[in-house]
Amino acid sequence: MFRLLVTGQKGQIGQSIKDRIDHREWDVLLTDIETLDITNAAQVARVFKAFKPNVVINAAAYTEVDKAENEAGAAESVNAYGPYLLALQCHHIGALLIHFSTEYVFNGRSHYRYVETDTPAPLNVYGRTKLQGEQYIKTYLSHYIIIRTSWVFSEYARNFVTTMLSLRRGTVPIRIVNDQFGCPTYAGDVANLALDIAKDRMAETNRYQLGEYNFCGDSGVSWFDFACAIFEELDKYQPGEQGRHLVSVTSEEYASIAARPRNGILNCHKISPIFRLSDWRRKLRHVIETTMA
Ligand SMILES: NC(=O)c1ccc[n+]([C@@H]2O[C@H](COP(=O)([O-])OP(=O)(O)OC[C@H]3O[C@@H](n4cnc5c(N)ncnc54)[C@H](OP(=O)(O)O)[C@@H]3O)[C@@H](O)[C@H]2O)c1
Numbered sequence: 001m002f003r004l005l006v007t008g009q010k011g012q013i014g015q016s017i018k019d020r021i022d023h024r025e026w027d028v029l030l031t032d033i034e035t036l037d038i039t040n041a042a043q044v045a046r047v048f049k050a051f052k053p054n055v056v057i058n059a060a061a062y063t064e065v066d067k068a069e070n071e072a073g074a075a076e077s078v079n080a081y082g083p084y085l086l087a088l089q090c091h092h093i094g095a096l097l098i099h100f101s102t103e104y105v106f107n108g109r110s111h112y113r114y115v116e117t118d119t120p121a122p123l124n125v126y127g128r129t130k131l132q133g134e135q136y137i138k139t140y141l142s143h144y145i146i147i148r149t150s151w152v153f154s155e156y157a158r159n160f161v162t163t164m165l166s167l168r169r170g171t172v173p174i175r176i177v178n179d180q181f182g183c184p185t186y187a188g189d190v191a192n193l194a195l196d197i198a199k200d201r202m203a204e205t206n207r208y209q210l211g212e213y214n215f216c217g218d219s220g221v222s223w224f225d226f227a228c229a230i231f232e233e234l235d236k237y238q239p240g241e242q243g244r245h246l247v248s249v250t251s252e253e254y255a256s257i258a259a260r261p262r263n264g265i266l267n268c269h270k271i272s273p274i275f276r277l278s279d280w281r282r283k284l285r286h287v288i289e290t291t292m293a
Pocket of ligand 1: 008011014032033037038039058059061062063078082101102103130148149150151152153157
């Protein structure tokens, strides 16, 4: 059996991978920050030496976009230095590294959907550190696949959907940005993709080439539209729960700490013939049903 190492198992994508692993196919080591802190060089080396993974899925990351503006060192450590250490170890033992990155590596000024080869120009610390992580992997490893995704939601941890659901009964209107666009993506679909890549590369069917792929939900919306979709689905599931009034605001009016790309829509033409893009609204329904049950 091939050996699969997963980092960051308690995050949205990490938990979704954990739920979907077929233990008849893989000898699996699921780790979290306690059992494998990806920024701890000695611990990373020890785990690799003991487990000798054939595939590593790195779901560990620093994902607090606003907080990162004041914690650049911490963000860089997890998003850049950690992937650097993983890349070195993967190179050393010939393992495949599957890593996740973000549309925040782009500045969002394009009028088109971003393709894999577009030039990155991040606007914030989080995006810069994620780009640095990508660059380390590309420099120190040839056997990697980077999946860039966006607006990840799930039944786990804190994300836009669970945040909106938790706010549903408040009395103050919810202000939501209406001039930043992206594609919501269900973490379970990202997990399925990562596991499909791992399986494909180990079976040497090689439908996936090494390198980068964009992958996100099948259509773009603004954060405001996304919030409306959440409350529409909630209303279908529990009529009368819609309660909160949503107010559309501009990025300037919202004034978040970190600047964010206006256009964060990824072009998925490279991956779509190999792996089906997800209908995020259907997945949203599933997350609402699971969270509200
Ligand atoms: N969330 C999104 O909207 C989004 C969008 C595009 C791309 N992505 C990318 O997708 C990937 C997964 O994101 P996610 O949403 O699943 O993130 P998440 O829910 O924030 O999970 C990240 C996990 O990594 C853990 N972690 C932090 N520092 C670590 C370290 N030094 N060593 C080991 N584990 C560590 C965190 O633990 P603690 O919670 O204890 O810190 C957390 O469990 C990331 O690469 C992210 O950049 C996410």
